[in-house]
Amino acid sequence: MTATTTTPAHSAPSESPATRPASARQQPAVLGFFSDTWLIFTRQMKLSLRNPAWVIIGLIQPILYLAFFGPLLSKIARGGVLGVSANNPYAFFVPGLLIQLGLFGAAFVGFTIIADWRAGVIERFRVTPVSRMALLAGRVLRDVLTLTVQAIVLVLAGLAFGLRAPIFGVLIGLGFVALVAVSLAAVSYAVGLLLKSEDALAPLLQTVMVPLMLLSGIMLPMTLGPHWLRGIAKATPFGYIINAMRDAFAGHYFNAIMVEGICVAVGLAAVCLWLASRAFIKENA
Amino acid sequence: MPIIEASGLARTFTSRKRKVEAVRGVDLTVSGGEIVGFLGPNGAGKTTTLRMLTTLLRPTAGTATVAGCDLLRDPLGVRQRIGYVPQAIGITAGGTDPNCAVGEELAIQGRAYRLSAAETAERAKLLTDQLELTGLESRLCKTLSGGQRRRLDITLGLIHSPSIVFMDEPTTGLDPQSRSNLWEHISGLRSKLGTTIFLTTHYLEEADALCDRVLVIDHGKIIAEGVPDELKRQISGDVVTLSVTGDSAQAKTILAEYPGVREISLDDRAIRMTVTRGEEALPGMLRALDAQDITLASIQLARPTLDDVFLTLTGRSLRDDSPSANGHSGGEGGTQADDQNKNDTGDADDAELTSAGAVAGHPGRS
Numbered sequence: 001m002t003a004t005t006t007t008p009a010h011s012a013p014s015e016s017p018a019t020r021p022a023s024a025r026q027q028p029a030v031l032g033f034f035s036d037t038w039l040i041f042t043r044q045m046k047l048s049l050r051n052p053a054w055v056i057i058g059l060i061q062p063i064l065y066l067a068f069f070g071p072l073l074s075k076i077a078r079g080g081v082l083g084v085s086a087n088n089p090y091a092f093f094v095p096g097l098l099i100q101l102g103l104f105g106a107a108f109v110g111f112t113i114i115a116d117w118r119a120g121v122i123e124r125f126r127v128t129p130v131s132r133m134a135l136l137a138g139r140v141l142r143d144v145l146t147l148t149v150q151a152i153v154l155v156l157a158g159l160a161f162g163l164r165a166p167i168f169g170v171l172i173g174l175g176f177v178a179l180v181a182v183s184l185a186a187v188s189y190a191v192g193l194l195l196k197s198e199d200a201l202a203p204l205l206q207t208v209m210v211p212l213m214l215l216s217g218i219m220l221p222m223t224l225g226p227h228w229l230r231g232i233a234k235a236t237p238f239g240y241i242i243n244a245m246r247d248a249f250a251g252h253y254f255n256a257i258m259v260e261g262i263c264v265a266v267g268l269a270a271v272c273l274w275l276a277s278r279a280f281i282k283e284n285a
Numbered sequence: 286m287p288i289i290e291a292s293g294l295a296r297t298f299t300s301r302k303r304k305v306e307a308v309r310g311v312d313l314t315v316s317g318g319e320i321v322g323f324l325g326p327n328g329a330g331k332t333t334t335l336r337m338l339t340t341l342l343r344p345t346a347g348t349a350t351v352a353g354c355d356l357l358r359d360p361l362g363v364r365q366r367i368g369y370v371p372q373a374i375g376i377t378a379g380g381t382d383p384n385c386a387v388g389e390e391l392a393i394q395g396r397a398y399r400l401s402a403a404e405t406a407e408r409a410k411l412l413t414d415q416l417e418l419t420g421l422e423s424r425l426c427k428t429l430s431g432g433q434r435r436r437l438d439i440t441l442g443l444i445h446s447p448s449i450v451f452m453d454e455p456t457t458g459l460d461p462q463s464r465s466n467l468w469e470h471i472s473g474l475r476s477k478l479g480t481t482i483f484l485t486t487h488y489l490e491e492a493d494a495l496c497d498r499v500l501v502i503d504h505g506k507i508i509a510e511g512v513p514d515e516l517k518r519q520i521s522g523d524v525v526t527l528s529v530t531g532d533s534a535q536a537k538t539i540l541a542e543y544p545g546v547r548e549i550s551l552d553d554r555a556i557r558m559t560v561t562r563g564e565e566a567l568p569g570m571l572r573a574l575d576a577q578d579i580t581l582a583s584i585q586l587a588r589p590t591l592d593d594v595f596l597t598l599t600g601r602s603l604r605d606d607s608p609s610a611n612g613h614s615g616g617e618g619g620t621q622a623d624d625q626n627k628n629d630t631g632d633a634d635d636a637e638l639t640s641a642g643a644v645a646g647h648p649g650r651s
Contacts, residue, residue, distance in 0.1 A: 036397075039393065039396055039397065043385075043389075043393055046389070047382065047384055047385065050384055051384060116382070117377070118376055118377055118378060119377075119378045119380070119381065119383060120371040120372075120373065120377050120378045120379050120380035120381070120438075121380060121381070121382050123341060123369075123371045123377075123380065124369070124371055124380035124381075124441065125397060126340075126341060127339050127340065127341065127364055127367070127369040128364060128394070128397040128398060129361055129364050129365045129397070129398060129399065130397045
């Protein structure tokens with residue numbers, strides 16, 4: 001059945017809305033993406049700062065590890081058990097905590113996008129000219145910044161406990177943390193947006209993240225493990241990254257481990273961003 | 286020039302190998318300056334159609350032009366020109382972050398549409414004045430009342446002076462008072478700002494009070510379309526109830542032959558008829574009875590509601606599936622308004638019967 005056009009009962013004002021030029025201005029797509037990303041980033045940042053509880057909780061956890069687990073580790077290391085540098089065990093331990101911070105800090109951001117979806121915020125922005133990629137990128141940028149700041153605080157705390165590392169090595173380490181944050185935050189947002197249910201996201205994250213963490217050698221070097229365990233660990237990405245970070249903290253910048261670590265970290269971030277962007281730009285959500 | 290022109294718009298969802306045809310070929314046209322209501326029960330395909338027209342969902346078939354842009358080839362063009370007020374029912378809310386301040390939401394919405402800060406401020410002032418939201422800029426969205434928050438959702442949808450705004454169930458979840466207040470605001474947007482409004486609703490009263498034209502949708506297809514009064518007249522007719530002091534059987538015989546009388550029944554002394562254009566037929570009917578010396582004891586004319594229209598078309602009542610899931614008393618409020626409606630005409634005398642009394646009880650319709 002075709003609905004016919006009828007004259008509205010009320011006379012429309014003289015200005016015909018259909019012929020009125022759209023007030024939105026055209027701008028190049030790439031420029032639009034960056035300014036949109038900035039727009040979403042500043043909004044999310046402002047909201048995070050308004051309720052910094054999660055930022056603080058996220059920071060307290062690795063510091064607790066540093067305080068309550070670090071001393072045990074350094075004692076064992078001094079006994080020469082682990083192949084960890086006996087005079088600087090924290091150069092082994094802090095990179096692990098940084099990755100843990102990155103893993104868990106970023107992996108759970110998916111919950112926030114479910115909250116945004118429930119509030120109707122996602123749909124609201126999806127109907128605006130704002131780049132749908134920027135809805136993802138702005139959020140990821142916020143998480144990267146938050147986690148980098150947390151990582152810096154953690155490194156400073158590590159210094160207080162006895163960490164000694166070259167500044168350039170620490171900067172490389174922070175770069176790795178940022179790349180891990182990009183990867184996990186992007187995937188977490190995409191999965192959150194697809195599942196739209198906290199009840200489904202929570203068990204999924206736990207199931208995936210705990211094995212990934214255990215296999216990454218955050219607490220103890222994977223070289224301690226039997227052959228089969230090392231084999232499985234080789235198939236997960238974070239082991240490569242943490243090895244490279246430990247080398248960076250030890251001042252070894254130019255070797256195969258570093259190249260491997262950088263390739264894995266950059267590759268992982270690229271793949272995760274690509275997958276996540278699929279979820280954000282698809283026309284049906 | 287029509288502002289929306291859609292033909293054969295369809296959307297099929299596949300869930301667990303079962304195909305669900307949510308919308309099955311919708312054709313519709315909306316002109317600039319109209320308030321068009323998409324009326325139908327929950328699950329009829331209203332929201333799915335709206336989501337297709339607003340670039341949130343890609344149609345599986347069909348084409349549409351919205352605000353001069355092709356829906357499929359230029360979705361960004363469509364987004365720049367339309368406004369959208371998401372539904373706020375069940376688990377999803379209307380688009381504002383609870384922890385965001387009202388002023389911040391307005392500012393970012395303006396930037397999202399590439400307005401300058403000055404343009405946004407100017408437009409925000411106009412809209413907040415119009416929608417009575419002034420002075421709330423520094424309040425967090427979560428501290429607003431339901432009605433205020435809904436009006437903020439609408440303000441955000443209009444910040445960039447769109448040619449058309451889509452509102453998905455704009456008043457669902459509000460108490461009856463806030464709802465009729467919002468009706469006034471929405472019709473004010475059209476009369477004062479010239480905004481074309483396309484809204485979905487499952488409230489008959491809303492369609493009646495607010496819309497120039499309704500599209501009735503059921504099972505993914507438009508089953509009727511027109512001005513509410515016309516629809517009621519064409520499809521249902523008015524119910525006229527007469528009682529006479531004389532021979533009521535004779536009166537029934539006379540009236541049964543009167544043009545426009547469709548169904549007639551005699552119950553005790555009351556004659557009940559369905560009559561096309563009842564208010565126009567009445568004077569003639571009374572004269573016909575008078576000519577046979579039959580004296581009238583009482584007279585009542587009841588206008589059909591859009592529910593009667595829906596019932597006639599589908600054999601089901603819209604009220605059967607009024608929203609119970611979200612715990613709001615929408616259905617009850619509606620019934621009251623409707624009873625009021627009938628009283629308006631039922632108690633009136635002949636002179637008033639010929640006026641458009643059926644909508645007198647509603648605000649927003651001048």
